[in-house]
Amino acid sequence: MDIIVCIKRVPQTAEADVTIDSSGKDIEKDRLSFDMNESDSYALEEAVLIKEKFGGTITVISLGHQDTEDTLRIALAKGADNAIRIKAEDFDELDGYKTAQILKSAISDLNYDLIFTGCIATDDAYSQVGVTLAELLDIPHASLVINIDTSEKRAHVHRELEGGLTEHLDISLPALCTIQTGINEPRYASLIAIRRAAKKEIKVIGKEEIEKENLLLNTQIEELFIPPKTKEIEFLTGSPAESASKLAKIFKEKGLI
Amino acid sequence: MNFELTNDQKMLQSEVRKFAENELAPLAPEIDVSGEFPKESIKKLAELGLLGIFIPEKYGGSEFDFVSLAIAIEEISRACASTGVIVAVNNSLTAYPILQFGTEEQKQKYLPLLCSGKKIGAMGITEPNAGSDVAAMETTAKLEGDHYILNGTKRFITNGTEAGIFIVFAYTDKELKHKGMSAFIVDRDTPGFSLGNHENLMGIRATGNCELIFEDCKVPKENLLGEEGQGFYICMNTLDVSRIDIGAQAVGVSQAALDEAVKYSKERVAFGKPICKFEMIQNMLAEMATQIHAARLLVYNAAWCKDAGIKRFSKEAAMAKYYAANIAVDVTRKAVQIFGGYGYSKDYTVERLYRDAKILELYEGTSEIQKVVIASELLR
Amino acid sequence: MILSEKHLAFREKLKEFSDNVVAPRAKDLDLNSEFPHDLVKKMGEMDLYGLFVPKKYGGAGLDTLSYAIAVEEVSRACGSTGIFFAAHTSLAVAPIYQAGNESQKQKWLIPLAKGEKIGSFGLTEPNAGSDASATETTAKLVGDEYIINGTKCFITSGHVADVIVLTATKDPSLGYQGISAFVVEKGTPGFILGKEEDKMGLRGSITSELIFEDCKIPRENLLGEEGDGFKIFMQTLDGGRISIGALALGIAQGALEYAVKFVKSHSISNKLLSRQQSIQSTIAEIGTEIEAARLLIYQAAELKDAGRPLTKEAAMGKYYASLIGMKATNTAIELHGMLGLTKEYPVERFIRDEKLMEIGEGTSEIQKIVIARQILGK
């Protein structure tokens, strides 16, 4: 079973103070830390689990800048066999479609039974790349996958729907799945695996290797901004008696009582 | 010297940090209260290869360098200081002297056990009447036939309750003073070896600290580590390395305190603004950050010396340990200060960090002893 | 500390220069408030002014770490010579190297880097110290000339400088946005030398007031673009902090060495001072802190050479080195007892020299604000 996993290096914004940069279209990234996109790490783990069962190879691929190689190396340490970086610096502005086009061009020559991507990137939240890539490659796909059972030619997958529903699908391979978080428990790389991965070569390809005739940028960011604060939440702490008296004071101040 | 970390060091740092944040930090408050040794965590750390960080692969280790050791101990301690010292003792106080002074048989027998976590390591130097003054120890080892007979008591031994392999120091010839001291590898199940009182500690409460009692304990002759009379040298040589660890542990505890303080200072409002807007608070944060950064560089500096194969780096190791411990107490104190009354409450992490920091100035040579080492080099 | 062979050899060379050439002059320079023209010339011959400048611009083509080592070694013997060296290099050579265009580099960088000309940097004003946005000196473009009006103060080497990098604003109400950087040459009409400061320490260095009255400079003396002044001096100060940090470090190291020498050769009741534990304790503390400061500064230097952000690290290095520098010089006096207060021993000079390091190029309070802003992410 040969599996390709598409991964993205994203800034960790959950607990950071995010500010907009001078272009007005992106965030300040200087002081942020970066890591593998969350659902991508589940996609990678799922690939490793399948490889452990059936054998085969895992190729991780990322469209990113030089520091993306750190993330690819972690993927190698966690069980991927090969890693490819497509130089993001070769392609100006990107959107979901254009990214999928570039990935498609890089993947076309590779052998694969399955392609995994994460179901959403935590930075731009497009949720497009996986399904668009499947369409461009003309293979079946399933999104929001929370369980996979594969055999030689087919895969049985569970999709997570709204309202607690699960959809069971049977799809023929090769196929693409966008993986939902929680499908497994991603492992940590062991030190020995890290040491080996640190020495592995990462294949780097640029615009010469990508068909660029039809690269399309369908959407453009006009502006990125932090919405103005409209409401303020105040937590009243202390013993029940204390918070009750604070609350009463606020009611009084606001003229409510 | 190169301040920039290598690829594998950076990867190790990010993986250990993630592991520590997800797996160790949530347990830290619990085991602080219960004092329970974190057995499950240790198992997981073993799987990742963190119990034999610099031990060669052929003995089951991960074969990283000493800077990596410092990075790993810092990250683990940042989440949980107890776990940090457990790992440090296993790596540097137990596996290291066996690697450095053991026979090939000893290495093959003991190192894989320590690296895999099948057996945990501990080291017994301190005694009721011999702390800083190591040479005042009273434990003796008499050669009788194929065995050394050990008699004496060790106190304050980290990992004591859980360990399977102990490095124990005893006099084979008291007349020769410190030249008559020897080191032994003692298995937990050796007849005549038992555990005494468990310590109830102020900080690092989950480290299995207890007394070791040797009553006509029969240690096979082949468990002598190094040569007879080499014990004191082995002890000092090992402490140079383990001071890198304790320095790193101090940096981890301090960094945790700074992280908490930064976060809290942005959220806590007083006089109508977040307290981080007050310059006095900013002052403290800036001082803390500078101290931590300086301490980290001193720790790396000692590790660079070791990695470069420099034989004598006692001064660098002592500087790292002394400075990092010193600032850890100061930084955690400031963190509690920034939290105000909440910092004094067990509901907040900084309360634990403040208690965890104090031991750093005491074990593996008190700050006074470090200064004696440093001064003797500077005044040479 | 482990340094590369290259840097070790460089340090050895500088140590020799410092011990044999600079140190013997230090006392007199201080006592007589004498500017060390001889040492300034020698350092030029040793290619010290362009250590991080490429050879084609008259530099030595080495790196910032070598520069930090050089400032440290020179200052270990003499703070006055150290501040001249640091100001000339970090505040005049560096901004022209970083922000100058090719013809500006040809005209000013080469002679500055070779030591044929002396440079200085005019940022501070009577009403603009820590707060440089309050700059009142104006530069008005009239035809092909800028007309400068205003007063700069506390400018190191101002009176002897051939080339001055100057900040001035289009309009004081614009704050930082209005500020640009210029080069003014000695002898330009309207450029008047004001008073010379009589200082507590660094007495062998010159600290001057510079007055500009309708001083006309050609338009091509603008460094970078109009309004770039803030950016240029922030970058200059990041580098400058490495040099002031190295200067503070050097003085601290010098003080420690004198203290060690003293306690090893003086006894109380037949017991060498160095055998007293409380003295060992202080020596160990200071030795450790100096080593820590050195690591901070060298790391900042390495970051600069790698082109990485270094604002936080440079501020930490400068703040910390000057903090422990005060402690080191103070302790050095204490260890000498009353002798430490006499001019017979050099340590009283060291503490007077060291005090500036907590003030110049951003006071310690300002460094801490810079650091806090970096860690608070705002």
Ligand SMILES: Cc1cc2nc3c(=O)[nH]c(=O)nc-3n(C[C@H](O)[C@H](O)[C@H](O)COP(=O)(O)OP(=O)(O)OC[C@H]3O[C@@H](n4cnc5c(N)ncnc54)[C@H](O)[C@@H]3O)c2cc1C
């Ligand atoms: C939590 C914990 C874990 C420990 N883990 C271990 C372990 O795993 N293995 C082990 O062998 N030991 C361990 N120890 C023991 C520890 O290393 C000793 O406590 C330490 O060496 C100090 O010895 P002491 O407590 O006897 O203090 P003392 O030596 O009695 O010192 C008391 C005071 O006198 C000062 N002093 C002593 N001598 C001098 C001197 N020459 N000059 C100046 N001042 C001096 C000391 O600095 C200190 O302030 C542990 C201790 C604790 C609390």
Ligand SMILES: Cc1cc2nc3c(=O)[nH]c(=O)nc-3n(C[C@H](O)[C@H](O)[C@H](O)COP(=O)(O)OP(=O)(O)OC[C@H]3O[C@@H](n4cnc5c(N)ncnc54)[C@H](O)[C@@H]3O)c2cc1C
């Ligand atoms: C010997 C010497 C050489 C010098 N060389 C040069 C040179 O070559 N070129 C040059 O341009 N300048 C030079 N200077 C000037 C030096 O850089 C300034 O003195 C320094 O920037 C401080 O400014 P100030 O003296 O106006 O102090 P002020 O800014 O008036 O500060 C007074 C006090 O207030 C504190 N303070 C100010 N703002 C804040 C704040 N926001 N928060 C908290 N505390 C604050 C300061 O830390 C300080 O403690 C030199 C000075 C000396 C003494």
